[in-house]
Amino acid sequence: xxxxxxxxxLLESLIQYLQPVGDVxxxxxxxxxxxxxxxxxRKRIRLEREVEQLTLKQxxxxxxxxxxxxxxxxxxxxxxxxxxxxxxxxxxxxxxSDEADNSSExxxxxxxxxxxxxxxxxxxxxxxxxxxxxxEWTLDLMDNYTIYFGHVLSNSFYPVLQRAIGVGSxxxxxxxxxxxxxxxxxxxxxxxxxxxxxxxxxxxxxxxxRNFRVRVQLECTCSREQQxxxxxxxxxxxxxxxxxxxxxxxxxxxxxxxxxxxxxTALWFHQLVRAIWPALPQxxxxxxxxxxxxxxxxxxxxxxxxxxxxxxxxxxxxxxSDIFVSSQPGYAGTPSTLWLETYDVAExxxxxxxxxxxxxxxLHLKCLQLFSYLQLGIGFSTYTMKTIVMHLLNTVPxxxxxxxxxxxxxxxxSENLRCCLEEKxxxxxxxxxxxxxxxxxxxxxxxxxxxxxxxxxLASCPVAHSQAMNEYQDLQRRLASVLLHGH
Numbered sequence: 076x077x078x079x080x081x082x083x084x085l086l087e088s089l090i091q092y093l094q095p096v097g098d099v100x101x102x103x104x105x106x107x108x109x110x111x112x113x114x115x116x117r118k119r120i121r122l123e124r125e126v127e128q129l130t131l132k133q134x135x136x137x138x139x140x141x142x143x144x145x146x147x148x149x150x151x152x153x154x155x156x157x158x159x160x161x162x163x164x165x166x167x168x169x170x171x172s173d174e175a176d177n178s179s180e181x182x183x184x185x186x187x188x189x190x191x192x193x194x195x196x197x198x199x200x201x202x203x204x205x206x207x208x209x210x211e212w213t214l215d216l217m218d219n220y221t222i223y224f225g226h227v228l229s230n231s232f233y234p235v236l237q238r239a240i241g242v243g244s245x246x247x248x249x250x251x252x253x254x255x256x257x258x259x260x261x262x263x264x265x266x267x268x269x270x271x272x273x274x275x276x277x278x279x280x281x282x283x284x285r286n287f288r289v290r291v292q293l294e295c296t297c298s299r300e301q302q303x304x305x306x307x308x309x310x311x312x313x314x315x316x317x318x319x320x321x322x323x324x325x326x327x328x329x330x331x332x333x334x335x336x337x338x339x340t341a342l343w344f345h346q347l348v349r350a351i352w353p354a355l356p357q358x359x360x361x362x363x364x365x366x367x368x369x370x371x372x373x374x375x376x377x378x379x380x381x382x383x384x385x386x387x388x389x390x391x392x393x394x395x396s397d398i399f400v401s402s403q404p405g406y407a408g409t410p411s412t413l414w415l416e417t418y419d420v421a422e423x424x425x426x427x428x429x430x431x432x433x434x435x436x437x438l439h440l441k442c443l444q445l446f447s448y449l450q451l452g453i454g455f456s457t458y459t460m461k462t463i464v465m466h467l468l469n470t471v472p473x474x475x476x477x478x479x480x481x482x483x484x485x486x487x488x489s490e491n492l493r494c495c496l497e498e499k500x501x502x503x504x505x506x507x508x509x510x511x512x513x514x515x516x517x518x519x520x521x522x523x524x525x526x527x528x529x530x531x532x533l534a535s536c537p538v539a540h541s542q543a544m545n546e547y548q549d550l551q552r553r554l555a556s557v558l559l560h561g562h
Contacts, residue, residue: 206245206256213258213385214241216357216376223351232325233343234264234335239387242419244447244457247426248440251447251457255384261419262389263399269296269309270325272335272391274400277413285416286409287400289335289391291325334412335391337370337402344372344387370402370409390414396516397421398505418505421515425465425504428512432473439468439476442484449553454546455492462529463491465504469511485558489551496543499533502526 217239224236243259250256266272271294277286296308307321329339345365352363357376366373372387390401391414398421400414409415433439443464447457467487468476476484495501507526511517533540 210246217260219355232267237263242423249444257384257386259386263392269294286413288412290333291330331412336411338411370404393518396518421505424515429468434477436478437476438481453549462504499530501529
């Protein structure tokens with residue numbers, strides 16, 4: 076048995092010796108070899124046990140010794156065959172290492188389900204935050220708020236607030252951080268009685284960012300139907316009568332000039348949320364803290380050690396599409412009358428579309444989760460990684476995101492990022508995309524536009540491009556470290 080143990084230890088050492096050859100084997104091959112070594116180790120232990128049992132049975136007589144020595148040539152040939160197999164695999168991998176398509180989808184089948192379970196459950200520490208529960212709790216709170224919004228604002232001339240839509244990473248099913256998950260909701264606004272909204276594209280935008288102004292226009296309400304609502308017409312009744320008998324128009328409350336003001340609207344939201352909170356059922360057990368924000372309504376709700384951070388964004392829909400102009404923060408110094416075009420609602424609908432089609436063991440969200448976590452502190456934004464993954468989800472069939480293809484999909488994400496960096500081009504996912512699911516509705520100008528380049532800054536700045544390539548190498552090292560050593 077000592078001879079068998081020695082030869083298997085020699086075999087294991089050879090495998091471990093082959094792993095550090097960085098010039099020949101990439102990170103994925105390192106991981107594959109470690110998984111194979113793990114399987115060989117399990118086989119070695121099983122064979123040792125079988126030999127021990129055989130030795131115990133035969134230790135009582137001379138025939139046992141004869142049989143033991145008779146097995147030695149077989150042992151030598153078997154181990155020699157295994158060594159030859161490993162050497163053959165080494166030279167095969169070395170020959171294939173310079174080829175772009177060094178393995179096909181079927182190669183994933185050689186990584187057993189047990190090995191992938193070991194990799195996913197033991198090597199990678201996933202966040203334990205229950206995002207689904209957090210999203211359900213947040214939407215339940217927003218639904219209660221919506222009911223009271225309707226009661227409080229029913230006879231006012233403030234914007235009419237629609238039901239909140241969960242957007243952002245948490246509602247998409249992933250989050251780059253566990254400690255500070257933010258549940259973002261978007262609240263569409265429609266004009267009050269006697270008003271209309273008109274979106275005007277800002278021609279002095281930042282190139283790849285599209286900004287709009289929301290022009291508020293008064294409408295005639297002199298018709299019999301509107302007179303029956305006991306409402307005076309802002310256009311045709313004397314100002315003195317309006318001041319005495321009717322609340323001021325939206326132009327006089329939340330607008331700067333003729334345009335809806337983001338900051339004034341955010342302040343109004345804060346006041347409304349604070350005033351309504353005591354009437355909500357959640358206020359009986361939870362504590363509300365409003366957080367400072369000039370373009371949204373941010374709040375923290377706590378109950379003991381349980382904390383939910385929520386950001387309420389608001390805006391106006393573009394026609395009947397899934398594109399809105401939003402109060403989300405823009406570039407430094409964004410004027411308060413500028414509203415940024417947002418694609419959050421279209422993106423959440425895309426992830427919902429994928430979720431309906433994906434198999435139960437699909438790991439597309441874990442792939443996105445892992446890369447988003449790895450890039451923290453490096454320089455790539457979470458939106459960059461999200462865009463890379465969305466493009467792949469739109470081209471790689473959802474059946475190819477199952478657990479058995481986990482390593483291949485990680486390789487695809489890494490390779491796609493590298494190619495985009497080298498070409499200094501990463502196309503926006505929504506704008507100009509001809510392959511979106513039919514349930515996602517886009518305005519004509521969005522559907523027919525050329526997609527903006529999210530890496531436009533790399534094309535004009537060689538220093539930034541060089542830094543981005545270095546950051547990509549850091550990302551690769553982090554990925555290799557997680558897969559090979561865990562975290």
